[in-house]
Amino acid sequence: MIPYIREIEFEYGRCDQVSPLIRRVIARNPGPFTYTGTGVYIVGSGEVAVIDPGPEIAEHLDALLAALKGERVTHILVTHHHLDHSPLARPLADLTGATIYGRPAPSDPGEASRGPEGAGLEEGADGRFRPDVELVDGQVLSGPGWTLDAITTPGHTSNHVCFGLKEENALFCGDHIMGWSTTVITPPDGDMGDYFASLDKVKARGFDTLWPTHGAPIREVTPFVDAYIAHRRAREAQILDALAAGHGQIKAMVPVLYAAVDPRLHPAAAMSVLAHIQQLVREGRVVCDGAADLDAGYRLP
Incomplete structure (x- = not known):
């Protein structure tokens, strides 16, 4: 049985310091696929990275800008192209001058992944998502006091990427692993064989903490991933x-x-x-x- 973690302390729009290097702002987009909403992570201070900026909601953008006041956003990192993760990347980049990193949306994700309705299968796909820099596995991104490496983890989507934070031995895992629920695999863009391989890949890294985009952190990583696979x-x-x-x-x-x-x-x-x-x-x-x-x-x- 998966030891789900469903308790999370937050307020919409509030910026919480959740670890020495990580802050989190949660968007007001709760739902059956997003749990309490999209958790946006800010890594570092002064010169920072923003991970999965989330949906285009004016209130949410205002909250992010307030959290980032006085700082320089150098990197915007996107785990994948779903509408609850990537759409705010370009507006935030335009406002801050940051560079967007990720992997582009597939040219044809299949009917099941298109649009916000998507036959009720997902939050919908941001088919227009194109990063400024297309990441490759193992690519390192850094700023003052923080180092992130890209870990390609196809399965949930073909372009899914996780980001390892070296200084805290932590992983920003997007929708690859979630504490509150299992992950939806939607063919043809999602692939179960790829997903099993990506779970093994993450497990082999031996992270101390997983930070999903939705929900609370996972602290007992190996038993949790083992339960996910089981x-x-x-x-x-x-x-x-x-x-x-x-x-x-x-x-x-x-x-x-x-x-x-x-x-x-x-x-x-x-x-x-x-x-x-x-x-x-x-x-x-x-x-x-x-x-x-x-x-x-x-x-x-």
Whole structure:
């Protein structure tokens, strides 16, 4: 069982010092995919980096500018291109002269990822997101007293990047790992095989703290990531059991597999099941009758 961390002390718009090098401002955009809202991290003092500036909300921009008053923003870092993470990057850069770092939105993320509605699957994609500097794995960014390295972590999206803070052995993990919930994997841009590999990659680094964009920090990192992986493997086993019982379509599996989950999240859950099944098909553990999509029929070999 995942040891979720759902308690978080905050006020919208307030800038909280959450560690010696990190401050946080939370946007007022709560929801089923954002929890209490987008947590924007400010790293350093004087010359700072801003991570995941969040949605274009005037109140939120004002709060960020107040938190940054008297300082120089040198870096704006974006973990991925969803509407709750990246849209404010360009307006903030225009106001501060900062450089935007990240990986560009995919040219064709698929129908499921487009628009704020996105069939109710996600907060929606910022398909126009293009950083000033396209990051590569291991790229180092630094300022006075702080050092960040880019860790490419595809899975939730193909362009997802986490950022390691050397001085505190901490990771800004975006939506790759969240303390309050599991992460949605939405094909075709999301990929379950990539996601498992990225979880292993983060675990191998041995971070002391994870700072998700939504929710509270994760302090017991290795047990939490192990539980995240075990949860995904258990879901995989449940899907195989459902197929063995003759449930050959995703729409028949979701109400059973996700009976305890908010029904508003069932469309997203269906996409995660699809992501699992697509990986199982690639591994030869499941057979697909036709294209591996939400409407296909599946069976064991």
